[in-house]
Amino acid sequence: xxxxxxxxxxxxxxxxxxxxxxxxxxxxxxxxxxxxxxxxxxxxxxxxxxxxxxxxxxxxxxxxxxxxxxxxxxxxxxxxxxxxxxxxxxxxxxxxxxxxxxxxxxxxxxxxxxxxxxxxxxxxxxxxxxxxxxxxxxxxxxxxxxxxxxxxxxxxxxxxxxxxxxxxxxxxxxxxxxxxxxxxxxxxxxxxxxxxxxxxxxxxxxxxxxxxxxxxxxxxxxxxxxxxxxxxxxxxxxxxxxxxxxxxxxxxxxxxxxxxxxxxxxxxxxxxxxxxxxxxxxxxxxxxxxxxxxxxxxxxxxxxxxxxxxxxxxxxxxxxxxxxxxxxxxxxxxxxxxxxxxxxxxxxxxxxxxxxxxxxxxxxxxx
Amino acid sequence: xxxxxxxxxxxxxxxxxxxxxxxxxxxxxxxxxxxxxxxxxxxxxxxxxxxxxxxxxxxxxxxxxxxxxxxxxxxxxxxxxxxxxxxxxxxxxxxxxxxxxxxxxxxxxxxxxxxxxxxxxxxxxxxxxxxxxxxxxxxxxxxxxxxxxxxxxxxxxxxxxxxxxxxxxxxxxxxxxxxxxxxxxxxxxxxxxxxxxxxxxxxxxxxxxxxxxxxxxxxxxxxx
Ligand SMILES: Nc1ncnc2c1ncn2[C@@H]1O[C@H](COP(=O)(O)OP(=O)(O)OP(=O)(O)O)[C@@H](O)[C@H]1O
Ligand SMILES: [Mg+2]
Numbered sequence: 001x002x003x004x005x006x007x008x009x010x011x012x013x014x015x016x017x018x019x020x021x022x023x024x025x026x027x028x029x030x031x032x033x034x035x036x037x038x039x040x041x042x043x044x045x046x047x048x049x050x051x052x053x054x055x056x057x058x059x060x061x062x063x064x065x066x067x068x069x070x071x072x073x074x075x076x077x078x079x080x081x082x083x084x085x086x087x088x089x090x091x092x093x094x095x096x097x098x099x100x101x102x103x104x105x106x107x108x109x110x111x112x113x114x115x116x117x118x119x120x121x122x123x124x125x126x127x128x129x130x131x132x133x134x135x136x137x138x139x140x141x142x143x144x145x146x147x148x149x150x151x152x153x154x155x156x157x158x159x160x161x162x163x164x165x166x167x168x169x170x171x172x173x174x175x176x177x178x179x180x181x182x183x184x185x186x187x188x189x190x191x192x193x194x195x196x197x198x199x200x201x202x203x204x205x206x207x208x209x210x211x212x213x214x215x216x217x218x219x220x221x222x223x224x225x226x227x228x229x230x231x232x233x234x235x236x237x238x239x240x241x242x243x244x245x246x247x248x249x250x251x252x253x254x255x256x257x258x259x260x261x262x263x264x265x266x267x268x269x270x271x272x273x274x275x276x277x278x279x280x281x282x283x284x285x286x287x288x289x290x291x292x293x294x295x296x297x298x299x300x301x302x303x304x305x306x307x308x309x310x311x312x313x314x315x316x317x318x319x320x321x322x323x324x325x326x327x328x329x330x331x332x333x334x335x336x337x338x339x340x341x342x343x344x345x346x347x348x349x350x351x352x353x354x355x356x357x358x359x360x361x362x363x364x365x366x367x
Numbered sequence: 368x369x370x371x372x373x374x375x376x377x378x379x380x381x382x383x384x385x386x387x388x389x390x391x392x393x394x395x396x397x398x399x400x401x402x403x404x405x406x407x408x409x410x411x412x413x414x415x416x417x418x419x420x421x422x423x424x425x426x427x428x429x430x431x432x433x434x435x436x437x438x439x440x441x442x443x444x445x446x447x448x449x450x451x452x453x454x455x456x457x458x459x460x461x462x463x464x465x466x467x468x469x470x471x472x473x474x475x476x477x478x479x480x481x482x483x484x485x486x487x488x489x490x491x492x493x494x495x496x497x498x499x500x501x502x503x504x505x506x507x508x509x510x511x512x513x514x515x516x517x518x519x520x521x522x523x524x525x526x527x528x529x530x531x532x533x534x535x536x537x538x539x540x541x542x543x544x545x546x547x548x549x550x551x552x553x554x555x556x557x558x559x560x561x562x563x564x565x566x567x568x569x570x571x572x573x574x575x576x577x578x579x580x581x582x583x584x585x586x587x588x589x590x591x
Contacts, residue, residue: 283451
């Protein structure tokens with residue numbers, strides 16, 4: 001309704017505090033969501049970029065890649081299970097990496113793989129690595145020789161890959177032998193023999209049911225636990241807790257946004273009840289007046305979202321690269337829809353009051 | 368067709384165990400070009416009668432016909448449309464929309480009706496403001512107008528949709544006598560020029576010489 005927008009424009013000042021508060025809540029929501037997404041992306045990339053649907057752990061490792069060991073005979077048993085088309089070995093060593101031209105150690109996850117990792121080319125020659133692009137912010141350049149682990153094993157960076165980090169450590173993708181050397185040097189107690197991996201990723205034959213294949217693998221070996229990629233991601237340390245904590249804070253923030261809108265429009269409606277009575281007496285329907293309220297609610301929300309979004313983008317540039325903040329279009333969409341729903345529900349709180357305003361109140365009789 | 372017919376109209380308000388009779392078996396007919404002054408002491412039922420005639424209040428008993436509309440049988444929704452199209456109100460307290468200019472306040476009813484195209488509505492509003500001596504104040508907000516000017520804007524608002532019946536509730540009480548006289552003369556002039564019916568409520572008998580006919584009301588009972 002045009003009347004509603006005209007009020008918004010002419011009485012701008014009274015809408016500013018609420019719009020401002022809502023904009024700040026949008027900033028908070030984008031930052032919280034961005035942190036959650038950043039933490040999630042930075043923790044799980046190495047697993048999410050795997051091509052294969054299933055991953056096998058040693059049962060005693062309780063779904064931790066670093067604790068798990070898969071011996072060659074176990075791997076052979078897995079490959080013999082019907083529905084398994086092939087396997088690829090995988091292992092991780094968490095190390096500090098000495099970056100040329102800097103004094104700092106960059107946190108790195110050296111990953112030994114045999115292929116079948118989307119976005120990462122075939123394993124390079126020994127002593128060479130594909131590096132995750134996030135390491136660029138730590139001063140790494142293509143062609144650099146990084147020195148990893150306590151014995152400073154040299155690894156030459158030959159190119160970038162994206163979204164492959166593990167527990168916030170920058171991914172360095174190497175062939176299995178190089179990984180075994182790094183693991184043995186950095187954690188001698190955890191050293192593994194030739195052909196031993198921490199995990200085996202399982203390529204399920206087309207048409208086979210992954211759940212059945214997983215159960216069949218564990219039955220055949222007797223010593224393994226096979227889960228899906230999605231389950232492995234959720235089994236990473238802290239991921240579930242992170243999700244639960246952030247989801248709760250974000251939920252409460254949406255609630256606060258709804259309350260801010262509800263309170264503002266409730267007070268506004270209370271204050272202009274006499275005027276609304278006059279408009280009803282002049283022939284405004286309750287539907288028109290409710291429509292006006294909703295128009296204003298939506299307008300305030302849109303302005304707050306745009307303002308908050310611009311502020312959040314500005315902050316994103318100021319925040320140092322070690323803070324894992326990633327604002328994705330999906331997250332922005334989620335915040336937009338969430339704030340919109342909260343505001344509409346908040347605005348709707350005043351609906352009943354508007355409907356119940358008696359047109360007779362305009363002329364001095366009635367209630 | 369008469370502008371207003373009241374047949375045995377009763378309005379009571381519950382008050383504890385008993386009831387207050389605000390209007391008692393009122394019978395009244397207002398021809399379509401008559402200006403009727405309704406006078407009576409405070410609490411006698413003037414506003415109640417006006418509210419019932421304008422479809423703001425529903426009668427407890429009796430029958431109300433406004434310009435052929437049997438509004439006693441109307442739903443709340445029908446009454447809203449009826450008020451928008453058929454009656455013009457001037458309220459006791461001027462209640463203009465604070466964030467709209469004088470011209471926009473006059474046009475507010477047209478805007479609610481969603482009928483007249485913007486351009487025609489604007490021309491008509493400007494003509495009304497001109498007649499009311501407010502042409503130079505068209506762009507001003509209510510806060511920038513004097514009491515008398517606001518009252519005149521309210522008159523323009525009541526006339527905007529060319530209603531068949533104009534209901535004016537004690538417009539002069541907030542103004543001093545000279546100003547009150549001017550406003551009253553203005554209303555009468557405008558109503559006469561349009562050959563519309565009007566009921567003008569007042570408790571000031573000096574105002575009645577503006578009217579074609581005067582009806583007195585005491586304790587909810589009409590006396591011709
Ligand atoms: N909503 C209500 N509830 C109860 N009684 C009411 C209500 N509205 C009006 N009355 C009573 O009905 C009677 C008539 O009221 P009304 O407002 O019509 O008087 P009035 O003639 O307009 O008075 P005034 O000149 O003071 O404006 C009064 O006794 C009043 O107290
Ligand atoms: Mg009264």
